[in-house]
Amino acid sequence: MTTHPSEKKSRFDPEPMPRRDFLGLAALGSMAAAFALSIFGMLKLPKAAVSASPAKKFNVSLPDTLPEGEAFIPPGRNVAVFRDAEGVFAISTVCTHLGCIVKTSAAGFDCPCHGSGFQKDGTVRKGPAPKALPWLKVAKNGSVLTIDEDTKVKTGTKV
Amino acid sequence: MKAEGYSALHEFWINLRGIPNHVYRAMFRGGPPKTDRTRSSFIFGNVFLHLHSVRTHLWSLRWSTTMGLGIMTTAAFLITLVTGILLMFYYKPYTDVAYQSIKDIHFIVPTGRFMRNIHRWAANVMVIAVILHMARAFYTAAYRKPREFNWFIGWGLLVATLGLSFTGYLLPWDQLAYWAITIGANIAQSPREITDALNITQYFDIGGLQREILLGSDKVGEEALIRFYLLHVMILPLTLVMLMAVHFWRIRKDGGLAKPANADELVTEEAKEFFPVFTDVPTKTYHLAAVVKGKTSAVGSGPEHTVPSMPHLFYAELGVLMLTTLICVALAFISDAPLKELANPLVPENPAKAPWYFLGLQEIVSFSAFMGGIGIPMLCVIGLGLIPFLDREKEGTGEWFGGPGGWNLVKWSLVVGFAASIGVEAFAIHFGWLREWFPDIPQLFITFINPGTVLTAIYAAYSIWAVRRYNSTRAGALALFTCFLCGFIVLTVIGTYFRGPNWDFFWSPSDWGGH
Amino acid sequence: MNKNKYLLMVSSIGVFLLLAAAAVSENFMKDWHGIQGSAKTTEGPVDLRLRQIVNPQLKVTDRCVTCHVGMASGEQITTDQKVGAAHKPVVHSPTEIGCTTCHGGQGQATEKDDAHGNVHFWTEPMLPAKYAYASCGTCHTPLNVPNLPTLENARKTFERLDCYACHRLDGRGGTLRPGGNVTGMEGPDLSHVGLKGYNADWYAAHLQKSQQAVDGAWKTSFREVGETDRGALKIFLDTQMGAPKLIEAKAQFNSVGCAGCHTVGTFGGDAGVNLSLSGFKDPNQLNFTKVPGEHTLSNWIVQHFRSPTSTVAGSQMPALGLSNEQIDLLTLYTLSLRRRTLPDTYLPKDRVKAMRFGAREFASNGETIYTAVCSSCHGANGRGTRFSGIVPNPSITGPEFLQLASDDFLFQTIRNGRPGRPMLPWGDRVNGFNDDELRAVIAYIRGLGGNVQALPDPKPQIWATGDVNLGAALFTSNCSGCHGKSGIGGDGPALGNKAFLTSVSDTFLVEMIKRGRSGTVMQGFANPSPISRVLTQAEIESIVAYIRSLNAK
DSSP: OOOOOTTOOOTTSOOOOOOOOHHHHHHHHHHHHHHHHHHHHHHHTTSOSSOSSOOSEEEEEOOTTOOTTOOBOOTTOSEEEEEETTEEEEEEOBOTTTOOBOEEETTEEEOTTTOOEEOTTSOEEESSOOSOOOEEEEEEETTEEEEEEEEEEOTTOOO | OOOTTOOHHHHHHHHHHTHHHHHHHHHOTTOSSOSHHHHHHHHHTOTTGGGSOSEEEHHHHSHHHHTTHHHHHHHHHHHHHHHHHHHTTTOOOSTTTHHHHHHHHHHTSTTHHHHHHHHHHHHHHHHHHHHHHHHHHHHTTTTSTTSHHHHHHHHHHHHHHHHHHHHHHHTTOBHHHHHHHHHHHHHHTTTHHHHHHTTOTTTOOHHHHHHHHHHSSSSSSHHHHHHHHHIIIIIHHHHHHHHHHHHHHHHHHTTSSOOOTTHHHHTHHHHTTOSSOOOSOOOOOOGGGGTSOSOOTTTTOOOOOEEEHHHHHHHHHHHHHHHHHHHHHHHHHHOOOOOOSBOOTTSOOSSOOOOGGGHHHHHHHTTOHHIIIIIHHHHHHHHHHHHHHHOOOOTTTTSTTOSTTHHHHHHHHHHHHHHHHHHHHHHHHHHOOHHHHOTTOOHHHHHHSSHHHHHHHHHHHHHHHHHHHHTOHHHHHHHHHHHHHHHHHHHHHHHHHSBOGGGOBOSSGGGOOOO | OHHHHHHHHHHHHHHHHHHHHHHHHHHTOSHHHHHHHHOEETTEEOOOSOOOEEETTTTEEEOGGGTSGGGSTTOOBOSOOTTTOOOOOOSSOHHHHOSHHHHOSOTTOOSHHHHTTOSTTOSOOOOOGGGGGGGGGGTOOOOSBOOHHHHHHHHHHHHHTTGGGTOEETTEEOOOOTTSOOTTSSOOOOTTHHHHOOOTTHHHHHHHHHHHOOSSHHHHTOOOOOHHHHHHHHHHHHTOSSOHHHHHHHHHHTTTTGGGTOEETTEEOSSSOOOTTGGGOOGGGSOOTTOOSSOOHHHHHHHHHHOHHHHSTTOOOOOOOOOHHHHHHHHHHHHTOOOOOOOGGGOOHHHHHHHHSOOOSBOOSHHHHIIIIIHHHHOTTSSOOOOTTSOOOOOOOSHHHHHHSOHHHHHHHHHHOOTTSSOOOSSSSTTOOOHHHHHHHHHHHHHHTTSOOOOOOOSOSOOOOOOHHHHHHHHHHHTHHHHOGGGOOSSSOOTTOHHHHHHOOHHHHHHHHHHBOTTSSOBOTTSOOSSSOOOOHHHHHHHHHHHHHHHHO
């Protein structure tokens, strides 16, 4: 509050130094707190709580007749599933460069966008890709495989 | 341009180090706003605060002067603006997914349900506040010269507010939305009642044209949804913001809030608290006045008891802003925004009701579509717009219920307004109307003689009596405005609570039967 | 001016507290937080987060798995709590087609009442567990379903012949594994053969293997099967789609003549409402004033079957006098009529056959056709037994009628109907009966009447000669009471009907007037009777001549 002796009435008088106004500060502070909380809520909103795409963790059964070394691509998924003598494993088919979908080829995997190439185990063969194609977590439950596109495992992990 | 004695590189280094300091000073040119003087220059230098005058009259700061209704309307608008933009992150304006996207907002969007509730309640608060704000401006005779134009702008803001609220109604695409908009669109078509009766619809179908422009099709569908969406998120908010800017700016240009002639004397007690109070009569006018004839409203009108807007006015404004937020948040916390079944064009809601603020209209529409939907509303709207030009008196400006008659007249107008509207409604509900008595009566008779027009006529007659009794246009305006406000309240309450399926009268919604 | 500061402070603190309360209730207090918090997987506690099953093609976004976490894709819940339990194995993976496709309810909701659809503004609540098999009707249209007795008989045949020894069916059977060598000895699972198809020569193949086998199941469990039993097995196998209760319900529907009045899909009568979407009725639009219990669609349907007229004002439907079991089956079937628009990739074969090629939903044997379509008017035994409140309909299994009515007459009658009368042209309409079906139902009708065949009639169709005016007078005094003025029909058949006169023979008319129609009020006029005098041959022929003259008008 800028309360002053009543004799100082002109705006041409020198200005007094402001005094601490605790009530005003408390009011402004509580408003700032309320604003901060509401802004926190607003910032939460744009981040969707649940992805609108089908779940990243899914069940799949391999065809009985899948030849060794040949990829099985579950429909609608960006995963190549293989079976060999040591077990089953899944390799992501999302290029580690800029996210195009790689194609299986005789040499392993080839990316159509910027020419990255990968070996059969996903390691980089050529091109700009910075990392190997990740191997994905596979859980075996009878003949049903549960593949989690979100969880990577060490290259070479077969179940 | 480098400083003396430093190499350019060294100076670059100094500038780099000085960035925080320079940015701060670039933002606060007059220094931090700690004294009245620096605060004043802070207001000058800030584009948002500049809408305020630097000093505010103490009369304007009294709670009883405005009750903060204008700020409350603005605050509610800001709340709807922020929550509305947030809702747009998830809302999809297509008929096959709109409803689902609202369900998503309700169930899984973080804070989504709360935001939608706040949006909905803030919209209602805004409609109520804007009506009350208009009533305040009217009862304090604040529309008079030089504020006629600002009253005009305010009138536009009222229409835009109702339009915003109405267009938002369709977006959830549920049964409530679908049938409310169907009714609203058919009200827009109601001039057909006249053109049909005159048999000229095929040449001049203004009603059909209005409806078609509103809906983009012959029924409420995807075309209507996208139009309403465009109006709701783009055209109307932009219009509203523009009008608001003009409205606020005009407050300053029209010399601040309307105050009584003896406002300075009335605030002497409050003035003792402050220093320094602005007491010198201003003699200068704006330098633009060198090319503009006339004076600004401040010249020669002092001495004025003004205080710096910052912080005194800002505390009041922020207080009302937070109060409005509190009201909206509390309502949102208690009650969820409605979402009925998915819109089904084959199964009408019964009763299908328009948004609540149109239920008074729907009530008179049930007597005559044209008179209820176009005739009487146009009369009100034109009447409201013309008030400042018809009432050019001086007495009572800035005072509550100021002018000849005063509170006594308003009191009696309240009695007449409520009694007449309840009486006419009770008569029509109990005894029916012309069509029940003379089934073959031509439509034109009903259009011009129905409970809505009868009520209007009673109000008009009473106001003419008031004009003659007090020999003042202002008295007539007070009487008429009060009566219409009463009629609006009574009809809205009847339409909301006492009308059930088939628009029959029910004492309570629990008697509706059905489900 | 301190009051403005107080206003600001108090409002701000209020807003802060309310926002904090809202944040706590949204982030910690929801039901699913507690449910997921107590769920455990083999790898420890589950992540606390919203889960959903998305299938854009089916327009499914089901968040049921937010609480029923065990049914979410890839989740392995070990704690044996009911909510978190895994879905029992089913043909259609819930992680692919979602939950609401079968169960109904509101998939987008994340709170119990909303999700289960028990809220006012959700029109499709979950199907009660009792009627769960109705959900198959969302996509499937069971074909070739016989009536209930036939189905029961076929099921018993399957059991009696010990097919369960080697074959599994709906989780039952396939238990006999001789020789200890488990795999390879088991027959194929027959649960879905009605959809997937099976080898039409199975019997010959079985027989051959059985003859070649030395011992083991082929010798001990398989015997020769007679032709009747093979027919029953075919009926049984053709209906197997993994939904035994739905088949039973549809068989019940095919046993009480509903199709005589109601259309489902592409076939049925038009006296009653079209039932094609009756499983999707909005409970909010129904009148529950006379319905006891909760306001659910299934309760309404049950009550409607008990007492149609009191449940739906102005309903023409007679009370059928059904047992509770029958009502439950019919309710299940009605609920199963919930066709959804499906993308082509999800259209099941049976539905394609039914909707695009008009495949029969009922078995095309005479018995099923009769019970499914004809029995509602002509009665289960063909005696014209009527439901009270319905216009009487002709008895068609009396010996006189079956002797006089030639197969051709019956064929024409069923095929072309009686225009203007309740009898529809059952062969001559959209997806109407084909000739084989007409012959089958005629054979069944004759069987109902004790296998009475038509007497040979050497005379031409029209031979009677008589005085038309005399016939007219006699008709007015003797016949028009029941057959209506000028034979327009009343309680008795419309004799002046063009379709009737086109196909009927004079022999039929003359002999019918003489002998009467046993079991009905039509007495033979050649016999002495307390209500009318005996008519002479000439008088009868005059009446016939008069009836013939009606055709010309």
